Amino acid sequence: MADIVSQPWFWPAVIVSVGLPLALIGLTEFHNALARRGSRAAPIVLMVRNYLVPVAGILVLISQPGAWEGEGTWPRVIWTIFGLLVIVVTINAVNHLVFHRAEKGSWRDRFPTIFSDLIRFVFIILGIAAVFWWVWDADVAGVFAALGITSIVVGLALQNAVGSIVSGLFLVFEAPFELGDWIETGGMRGQIVEVNWRAVHLDSGNGIVVMPTAELAGGSFVNLSRSPDPYAAVLELSFGSDDPPGRVRELLVATARDIPLVAPDREPSAATLPGGMYAVAIPLRNPGDHAVVLDTFATRVWYAARRAELHLDGDMTDDWRTPARLQDALRQISPTLSLKPGEADGLAAHARLERYCAGESILKPGMVPTETRFILAGHVMLGIPTDDEGFVQVTKLGPDDAVGLTALSRSQTISRSVALGEVDVVVLPVAVLDEIVRMHPVVAREIVRESENRSRLARMALQAAGEYLPHGRSVLG
Template identity: 40%
Template sequence: MTEIWKEAWFPWAVGLAIGLPIVLVVLTEVYGSLLRRGNPAAKPVRLLRNLVVPVFALFVLLTLASDQQFDLNWVRVVGTVLGFLLILLVLSAFNVALFANASEGSWQKRLPSIFIDLARLALILVGLAILFSWVWGADVGGLFAALGVTSIVIGLALQNAVGSVISGLLLLFEQPFKLGDFLDTPSGRGRVVEVNWRAVHIDTGNGIQIVPNSSLAGASFTNLSQPAGAYVATVAVKFTTDDPPHRVSTLLRSVASTLPMLDPADKPAVSYSGNGAYSVDLPVVSPAVESEAVSLFLAWLWYAARRDDLALDGDSTDPVNTPENVREALSFVGPLFSLDDDYLDEIAASCRIEQWGAGEQVQGIGVVPDSLRIVLEGALQLTTPYDNGRLEFAVVERGESVGLTSLTRQATSYYATASRAVRILRVPRDAVDAAVRRNPALARRIGEQLDNRRRMAVDAIASAREASGVISIGDAA
């Protein structure tokens, strides 16, 4: 009886019995380390540990140890499985090396996934063909020739359809736009909401427009979202040649700078082209708000131009600001401030009625008002700065006023915004001073209103902090 250690398979069996556990332990530690760091290489290492190494060990034991090579079918089956696993391992390793850690903007990120899938499928088919030729002795040359002829025939028959698909895929590879970008194409304009291998879906605001990739690849279009930064909406307006250009330009910048959809990193620009024509550039945050920004700008400009007696579109007439309406408004205001008719007649010429559109800022913060503004119609919303925003704390309605610090010459501490279209009686600061001299009690009433509003603002801030669970040091004390 031959000693067992003299058998041909014994050294291989001992080597596998010792080496296989060591290799598996090492791979387990490597896999655990990669997994904890979130490294994408953990996936091929797991495949290597769980499948490739055990099947390779079995294959070595069956072939080298028993010296069978591929003479038995079951040895060929194990060799086929090992070859397929090696193909998967190589593909997984290449995927990690080329695509897993690719940076934004690189060709790996721009490459459409369908290209990757097709390349992966082609490599698997070629690998399997080589594997079957090596292990089973199959003749794959004729199969490749047949596939080549068939591909040529199919390509000629479907050249138009395939050409459209390929051009679309090349467009995806170039990636001149991405999801969320705004495109201006010959067939429509809107925001890109979906991109696939066949078509681009564009939200036009009136539905989803499906644009084939081949159409975009063969046409000229504009990506309104590139380069990064503000999107500039241009508005053309017309005044009369009698309006001083510097006054008009100042008014246009003032109105444009208060638009809520402006990009905070940029400023509006105004250019004068002569003959009363002006162009205003509005740097908005997105092309999606272009129409809203232009509409709101033109609406607010209508009110502002009439307040400044400038002739927008050649019309400077303000049917509201008439001597009769001003005197009627003063008759309403006089009893509220204990002012007699004689004094009202004196200041009527210096007062005027203003119109403000919904959303316009009637009073800013940190400025000394040049007049007292009394609400005749509509309402003003008072807000105070809070946590990089504004906090509402009061509403000014008919008979109430803003600009109270025009008397004390103090800077304003809150904003006043028209919550809807309002009419306001503007009383100049000099007239307010003269009214206080005639009626000293008026100064006390204005002071009480100032204190009341400051208290309301402080209470609103305290309530907001309490609701959010934030307590200041002063509140805690």
């Protein structure tokens, strides 16, 4: 037994026959654990297990005295393969430790990929040269000299192009923006969806714009997402010279505040400009909503100005709100209020017509209505806002249904009534409605019945959404 142990081949054979399987088993379990965690180090461990360790086992065997006669080529080939594998594994491991595990926002995270690729390329060339010098006794000095001369020639020939690329790379390394940011440059606005060493890809809402990083580095741009205040969409409008500026500004702010895409922690603002002009600034949740918000605002402010009897763009005409149309509207709702034809005509002095566009709030939570609106055409969604800025739909109201039933009880509503399309309504002040109820008590009973029905529907809708109706609160929208 002592003779066998003393043989030069014994311990290498033990290492290969026992150590190699144990190493492969250990690396397999390690790789599986990394793969389950989704670690990017798993491929590196797999390369060590499948290639580096088996080649190392072969080297252990052929490196023993007498295992290979003479200075053959195959041992050098195997040593070359082993050296190249060590280089690849080492570079990948360093790249993983330095860059892949970098903390977000650190210099390693902002380090341009092209720079790390160039560094890896240089180390690979140096490693290959070292392997050939050590294994094959190759003279690599001439190779490096030729490589240096070639680099100088290519650099001089491409100095302009390389300069643009390098300036773009330094812009990426500086990281004045990141994925998801909105930037504005050269009259174009877009969201950054991809950044690489050559170009920045912007989603403009009308296609992807590929902008060279060198172009951004050589010019100026505005990062709309890095401002301490939300990005504000600005629109200028004109009103009639007889319109009180205070009322106009209140109208503009109230209309802008009701748009869902407006930033919740900032208030819209309006300013008076010379010549009957006004500027409204609307802070946005997302700069990408700029066009949508301005379109929505411009649409809604037209309807709001007509309801407030203000003259947007100096327009003094209103062919829709006519006495004849108002009389027709009162006759339409007279059965709902148990009115006789003569009684309905007598309300014309106190009633008025209003029109809303899709998305406008006819009644908001927290309001104590002083008027009740009866739908003439269109539909209105009655719902309840939730604490997480959601909206639970209760029921859909149609022609002859009323919005603002809590006007009679002088109570605060917790519901929101939103126009689903263009909605025409006739408005009755609460004093007029009180007189109608006094003359026709059946109207009060119908209002109470409808209020209870809406409360029942609200409880069902809230329970289905996992919410609950506040105790003792009415939902009479």
